[in-house]
Amino acid sequence: MKKYNVGVVGYGWAAGAHIAAINTGELGQVTAVCSSRKLDDAELSTRHGCPMKAYQNYQAMLKDPSLHAVSICSYHSQHKEQTIAAAKAGKHIIVEKPLALSLDDVHAIEKAVKAAGVKLCICFELRFSAQFKVIKSMLDRGLLGKLHYGEVDYYHGMGPWYREYEWCVTNKNCGSSLLAAGCHAMDVLLMCMGDDVEEVFTFGSNSSSPTFGNYEYPTATVTVLKFKSGKTAKCASVIDCLQPYYFHTHLVGSEGSLLDNKFHSNFIQGLDKSKWSQLSFNPVDSGDVSDHPYKTQFDAFFTAIDKKKEMPLTGLKEAVLTHEVIFAAMKSLKLGKPVKMKEVR
Numbered sequence: 001m002k003k004y005n006v007g008v009v010g011y012g013w014a015a016g017a018h019i020a021a022i023n024t025g026e027l028g029q030v031t032a033v034c035s036s037r038k039l040d041d042a043e044l045s046t047r048h049g050c051p052m053k054a055y056q057n058y059q060a061m062l063k064d065p066s067l068h069a070v071s072i073c074s075y076h077s078q079h080k081e082q083t084i085a086a087a088k089a090g091k092h093i094i095v096e097k098p099l100a101l102s103l104d105d106v107h108a109i110e111k112a113v114k115a116a117g118v119k120l121c122i123c124f125e126l127r128f129s130a131q132f133k134v135i136k137s138m139l140d141r142g143l144l145g146k147l148h149y150g151e152v153d154y155y156h157g158m159g160p161w162y163r164e165y166e167w168c169v170t171n172k173n174c175g176s177s178l179l180a181a182g183c184h185a186m187d188v189l190l191m192c193m194g195d196d197v198e199e200v201f202t203f204g205s206n207s208s209s210p211t212f213g214n215y216e217y218p219t220a221t222v223t224v225l226k227f228k229s230g231k232t233a234k235c236a237s238v239i240d241c242l243q244p245y246y247f248h249t250h251l252v253g254s255e256g257s258l259l260d261n262k263f264h265s266n267f268i269q270g271l272d273k274s275k276w277s278q279l280s281f282n283p284v285d286s287g288d289v290s291d292h293p294y295k296t297q298f299d300a301f302f303t304a305i306d307k308k309k310e311m312p313l314t315g316l317k318e319a320v321l322t323h324e325v326i327f328a329a330m331k332s333l334k335l336g337k338p339v340k341m342k343e344v345r
């Protein structure tokens with residue numbers, strides 16, 4: 001018998017991956033789904049291999065006392081209300097990125113979650129990918145020395161073939177390349193740099209290809225970050241490219257460098273710094289939700305709930321910090337000048 005019952009809201013692409021990841025974990029199971037479409041309990045249960053109840057009314061699902069947590073997989077514009085309502089109902093929360101579409105909404109969520117004392121897990125699941133587990137443990141062990149520069153960039157062509165294209169192209173439903181998907185790159189960049197951001201400056205452009213013509217916002221943005229410690233970094237979010245998915249990572253420290261799956265470290269005797277050394281891991285190389293490390297992330301979430309601890313790596317604190325930097329970047333892009341973090345907090 002699994003310990004934590006989960007209700008999923010929004011039954012689309014991401015929801016399918018969440019249900020599979022939760023159900024294959026040891027502690028959680030999805031027992032309810034809320035969708036705007038009318039779903040059948042028996043059909044749902046057969047499809048996912050466990051008893052499930054279908055709701056069309058989110059408030060009704062939240063009233064179900066057997067549910068311990070919700071997983072919010074709906075449209076971006078619904079995340080704020082659904083997250084705050086879940087917190088008020090005393091449910092722990094898994095929420096898809098972005099947390100919300102404005103910084104005021106992010107802070108309203110932060111307040112509600114803290115007041116309710118529930119745990120939150122933001123789906124910045126790449127922190128749990130093999131690639132970033134390896135990178136983080138190298139950084140934690142000091143193999144690159146002290147980092148002073150980093151780049152993490154997101155290249156993923158999200159044209160009309162992309163599942164979310166239809167609703168993600170508008171300012172109302174999305175509003176920036178970073179909120180659409182580049183937030184994953186910004187999030188792991190912040191994890192790697194491990195320091196407070198002081199100021200950001202963002203530029204943006206659009207492809208002249210009609211393929212990406214429906215986007216209402218700049219689809220290729222580049223954000224330069226300055227940290228309080230003096231470190232600098234760069235994050236490009238390019239969703240209008242015609243190339244394979246590429247998650248570019250380049251970190252430079254006082255004792256070595258890392259480029260994607262290659263590195264050099266002065267702390268490993270005998271390495272030749274004119275040649276890269278190779279790391280083995282499954283790289284982050286796909287925008288397909290079935291390839292995302294949701295299971296590892298959700299296992300960590302249910303374990304944290306069980307131990308009454310905060311969610312490691314992707315809890316409320318990290319969710320708020322990363323979104324603050326993203327909204328500062330969006331403000332900089334709009335104003336055409338650098339924005340200090342203290343101007344948005």
Ligand SMILES: NC(=O)c1ccc[n+]([C@@H]2O[C@H](COP(=O)([O-])OP(=O)(O)OC[C@H]3O[C@@H](n4cnc5c(N)ncnc54)[C@H](O)[C@@H]3O)[C@@H](O)[C@H]2O)c1
Nearest residue numbers: 010011012013014015034035036073074075076096097123
């Ligand atoms: N973390 C990641 O890597 C990743 C990857 C893909 C999607 N996502 C995120 O997941 C979320 C959902 O995206 P998606 O790709 O599944 O989109 P989608 O269009 O496939 O699904 C959205 C779903 O929400 C449902 N819905 C809409 N209104 C509803 C309501 N009032 N009640 C219940 N259900 C409702 C829709 O019917 C639809 O099924 C978005 O926030 C998206 O950014 C994250």
